[in-house]
Amino acid sequence: METKYASTAAVAVKARQxxxxxxLAKVFNWMAAGLGLTGLIAWLTASSGLFQAIRPLFLPLVxxxxxxxxxxSARIEKIKAATATGLFFLYAFLNGLTLSVIFLAYSGASIAxxxxxTAAMFLSMSVYGLVTKRDLSGLGAFMFMGLIGLLLASIVNIFLASPALYWAISLIGVFVFVGLTAYDVQxxxxxxxxGIMSQGGEAVQKGAVIGALALYLDFINLFLMLLRFFGGSRD
Structure with a gap:
């Protein structure tokens, strides 16, 4: 009898896994699609000269x-899956417009x-988030507080224009988004x-989109922080 129960439990665990x-595959696929759209739009905007036309709209776009x-994030439970997907790609598109500035500021080789x-670090932390037995909830809360601190420090540095604070924000930002990557993947x-896969197509799609958005933001922000260290000027 115990063997039967153990076998049943093992089957259930395997099914959940x-x-x-x-x-996870759905989430990463949507994330990759969003990153691909952002990269394409950023490159086209910079190479076509369109950025000069949208420069006055930069702050409104942000x-x-x-x-x-x-x-x-706030309305994912209320809106339809198709709407969530459309908004995710709209965000990726708009982000491509604003991120086109990096193709004007940095060389193509340094961006690549x-x-x-970034991809190597993101993959490493994703694997860690998948395989670790440690509960990363505490890490996620700590990193979220760090993110708030980064935002406040960035606003302050707009007025101070301190190079030391700029580099400190960049370094701390790398650690924050590395930690958030592991937490979000877990x-x-x-x-x-x-059991989200058993809740119907709408729930699965919305869950995949909001998960993709979280990982997309982790990747993009980690990339931007690292670009401050490794990016070479076009000049």
Whole structure:
């Protein structure tokens, strides 16, 4: 009897793990699609000269992006999956417009090199988030507080223009987004194990989109922080 129960439990665990794997694949696919769209739009905007036309709209675009992230995060349970997906790609598109500035400020080789470094670090922390037995909830809360601190310090440094504070923010930012990557991947893995794949297409799609948004933000911000260290000027 005990053997039967143990076998049943093992089957259930395996089923949860397989469902989690499928869900994670969906999340990473959407994240990759968002990153691809952002990169393409950024390159086209910079290479075509369109950035000069949208320069006066730079701040409004950034504010719209922040609004989209807030809306998606706060309303994901209320909106339809198709709407969530559309808003995610709209955000990726707008982010491509604003990030086109990096193609004007940094050389293509340094951007490609920094992207490779970011991808390696992101992959390493994703694997850690997947395989570790440690509960990363405490780390996630700590990193979120660090993120708030970074935002406040960045605002202060707009007025101080301190090079030392700039580099400190960049270094701390790398650690913050590395930690958030591991935390977010573990959280997405747990969501998959808790049965989201059995809740219907709408729930799966919305869960995958909001997970993709979290990982997309981790990757982009880690890339931008590392670009401050490894980016070479076009001049």
């Amino acid at each position: 397989e469902a989690s794997t499928v869900f 504010l719209i992006e922040l609004g989209l992230v807030w809306y998606l 090199g920094t992207f490779a470094i 959280k997405i893995k747990e969501l998959g194990e808790q």
